[in-house]
């Protein structure tokens with residue numbers, strides 16, 4: 079800024095340039111900062127965030143049955159798997175999986191599979207909870223929206239969904255009660 | 260008063276003069292809509308600007324009255340719309356005009372855009388005018404998408420879920436963006452609230468961009484079916500009464516068609532599924548968007564393969580948004596100096612093929628990708644048509660437009676607008692047969 083201040087009449091010019099520049103930068107930065115509260119106001123609010131937990135009585139669920147419960151407004155699939163289903167899920171070579179994860183890493187007790195029932199593609203609810211619904215080629219769940227197939231461990235096997243059905247944080251309070259969240 | 264120059268438009272009474280000398284609205288109207296010299300050869304495809312203006316005003320008008328009765332809350336929205344339909348005086352009319360108004364708005368805007376593509380209205384010097392037009396299209400799409408969520412039917416909820424989830428394809432920040440859009444972890448009340456707010460706001464933003472669009476139009480003047488510039492007064496006529504009359508006539512026909520649908524087939528363009536209240540636990544068997552989004556939906560789903568590090572999900576999103584954003588650069592993709600397709604023997608054909616392609620994509624978008632196209636014919640699935648249609652769409656804009664401009668030999672242009680209109684036939688052959696500067 080100073081190097082072109084060759085004549086006395088150009089001196090005020092460069093000072094003015096400097097003032098314009100700094101004033102502009104500060105105004106710009108200030109405006110950007112002032113925008114943040116507006117943007118952030120659209121993020122989940124405290125009441126939405128308040129980590130709600132859901133307690134589920136799983137005693138009525140028979141082997142081979144599934145129930146759907148709501149946790150944080152999302153459906154959670156709880157399936158009491160048959161011995162056969164568990165075995166298939168455990169034997170599956172990880173190399174065959176688009177999103178490799180062993181069954182053991184996805185359950186606390188192998189009999190109970192707990193996953194968030196939201197397709198990881200574009201958010202539809204996969205079918206397969208009711209006996210009347212299709213379960214897809216891997217006998218887990220099938221998402222009708224764009225055809226994603228999930229296996230008995232809730233892992234993606236075929237279709238556009240990129241990842242496995244996520245396992246929520248949960249614990250067994252006792253043998254028949256599950257606490258999700 | 261005497262000190263002010265008398266504007267041409269203020270021939271009226273004293274009050275008009277008094278206002279006009281302080282705020283020259285009458286002069287402006289007279290200049291831009293009265294005397295405004297328009298090419299004398301407009302055909303009916305030039306009616307759609309007026310029709311679109313009418314539709315925008317109609318949407319804002321019906322929307323404001325709907326908003327007086329509508330409740331933006333997940334527990335109440337669906338019932339409030341049913342109440343509008345059953346209990347509010349003429350509520351059914353307001354809603355049917357608004358819902359079908361969106362359909363007619365899009366029919367008009369698509370015709371208007373293809374008109375521009377056929378007659379080369381996007382070319383120098385009208386690039387910015389065209390860009391404002393594409394901005395309007397994008398805003399209309401956003402507005403209609405959010406409007407469709409408001410009645411909170413099954414397709415409202417699940418359409419919103421699927422479309423907002425598209426943003427999760429953005430690398431790294433995708434999930435944060437989606438949560439931000441939703442204001443929660445699913446599409447829920449915060450989402451409905453903000454969509455209502457924005458659905459109310461955006462039409463007024465559109466209105467503002469329309470004003471810019473029209474100002475830009477009045478700087479360059481209108482294009483015309485021949486695509487050559489008017490050379491003098493013999494080539495133009497004053498907008499009023501000639502085109503005010505022609506526009507009114509076209510508008511009357513348009514409104515008749517609109518009324519026919521509103522009164523006799525109000526649910527023709529709708530989906531029965533959306534008369535079911537939104538259920539966050541049950542996804543409908545098929546999620547189809549409104550018809551005006553179908554071609555883009557088809558493009559989204561046709562990218563079902565990975566390209567390098569871009570997975571199918573992100574690829575589909577890029578292709579879909581790309582297919583719209585592409586329109587912004589059409590003035591620079593098309594290298595031909597000749598505007599009107601009338602004088603572009605090859606482009607003309609590809610124009611019609613593009614129209615067919617868009618219909619094909621619309622057809623594909625309405626069907627499940629894995630379904631067979633013909634019951635008897637094994638092997639041909641909708642996804643295959645989708646691949647072809649999507650590829651062609653991009654080839655048209657990215658390959659054909661630039662290449663045609665270089666290889667196509669345009670037909671000779673008429674020397675002036677007045678000449679073919681007034682039947683001075685023979686001079687036409689005299690015009691340049693070499694690649695020409697527009698007349």
Ligand code: HEM
Pocket residue numbers: 315318319320321322323324325326329340354357358361364399402403404406407408409410458459461462463465
């Ligand atoms: C560019 C202009 C507009 C477009 C394209 C548009 C589009 C739509 C669409 C497609 C719907 C869903 C109709 C249905 O299936 O029920 C809708 C609903 C609605 N719109 Fe608009 N709209 C526009 C302007 C406005 C304005 C300016 C307002 C308010 C000031 C408004 C207020 C509403 C309300 C309250 C609803 C919910 C009631 C209903 O579903 O019928 N709209 N809009």
Ligand code: FES
Pocket residue numbers: 197198199200201202221222223224225226237238239
């Ligand atoms: S949302 Fe499940 S496959 Fe697309």
